[in-house]
Amino acid sequence: MSAFADIEFGKYHGTGNDFLVIDAETYVPDRRALASRECDRETGVGADGILFLALEDRYNPPRVIMTLVQPDGSTAPMCGNGARVAGQWAMERTGSDEVMIDTQAGTRHAARDGDRIAVEMGEPTFDPPAVPIRADDPVLEESIEGLEVSVLNTGVPHAVAFVEDVDAVDLEAVAPPVRHAEDFPLGTNVTLASVDGDVKGEGEGGFRQRTFERGVEGETDACGTGAVAIAAAARRLDLVDADAIPISLPGGDLEIRFDGETATLLGPVEHEFDGEVQSTHFSSFDL
Numbered sequence: 570m571s572a573f574a575d576i577e578f579g580k581y582h583g584t585g586n587d588f589l590v591i592d593a594e595t596y597v598p599d600r601r602a603l604a605s606r607e608c609d610r611e612t613g614v615g616a617d618g619i620l621f622l623a624l625e626d627r628y629n630p631p632r633v634i635m636t637l638v639q640p641d642g643s644t645a646p647m648c649g650n651g652a653r654v655a656g657q658w659a660m661e662r663t664g665s666d667e668v669m670i671d672t673q674a675g676t677r678h679a680a681r682d683g684d685r686i687a688v689e690m691g692e693p694t695f696d697p698p699a700v701p702i703r704a705d706d707p708v709l710e711e712s713i714e715g716l717e718v719s720v721l722n723t724g725v726p727h728a729v730a731f732v733e734d735v736d737a738v739d740l741e742a743v744a745p746p747v748r749h750a751e752d753f754p755l756g757t758n759v760t761l762a763s764v765d766g767d768v769k770g771e772g773e774g775g776f777r778q779r780t781f782e783r784g785v786e787g788e789t790d791a792c793g794t795g796a797v798a799i800a801a802a803a804r805r806l807d808l809v810d811a812d813a814i815p816i817s818l819p820g821g822d823l824e825i826r827f828d829g830e831t832a833t834l835l836g837p838v839e840h841e842f843d844g845e846v847q848s849t850h851f852s853s854f855d856l
Contacts, residue, residue: 585820647724649793
């Protein structure tokens with residue numbers, strides 16, 4: 570038995586990191602199946618994930634509950650660019666210039682900053698149990714599966730490798746062994762960074778980034794938690810002493826700002842188009 574219904578969505582992207590946005594009140598019998606089908610860039614709409622958003626506008630500022638279902642059917646506790654998209658979506662509906670976003674990694678404040686959306690990302694942590702990684706001490710510039718990485722959690726785990734030129738590295742070859750390494754009980758995202766300009770002293774330079782995302786199981790045009798991971802790791806390793814760090818990605822530019830140890834992610838969000846997809850009812854794997 571199967572039943573079909575039209576599901577309305579909005580297609581958004583944050584610096585190339587693209588999502589289908591569906592109102593969480595919409596009945597979707599199998600979110601995992603829908604994400605697997607419609608995130609496929611050949612047979613579906615194409616996206617890095619589906620954001621199911623529930624708006625609670627009785628609060629001041631308004632709140633939005635965010636659930637990200639990734640193309641492999643898993644849910645991610647946090648997504649920086651997804652949170653910025655959620656913020657934009659909620660602001661469009663409420664007229665407010667700030668919202669609170671409830672994620673599995675905690676509540677995040679989002680605000681309009683000129684033509685960008687800024688999301689407070691909390692304090693990155695290098696504490697092994699919090700990453701999590703099987704280690705007694707913070708992992709800084711240590712070899713895992715042949716890649717020298719520093720490991721931290723910015724809402725989700727990241728293994729960050731600083732290399733001479735991100736474009737010269739075969740990311741699809743070097744990332745999967747690290748992403749699935751036994752060191753990481755929940756797996757990890759793998760992020761490469763290379764210096765882009767003068768990042769010391771004047772603070773005018775930044776980093777170039779490429780990220781292999783857990784759950785997408787491939788490279789994405791942008792990764793907000795990865796950008797925060799680069800900035801936090803660079804500060805920890807004394808590669809940069811600025812409080813505002815620009816990050817250049819295949820999909821565009823982001824900026825990471827620090828107030829003490831608390832990071833904020835800033836970048837543009839674009840509402841590309843609206844559409845409908847068909848839901849197929851399956852009795853298993855309902856979220």
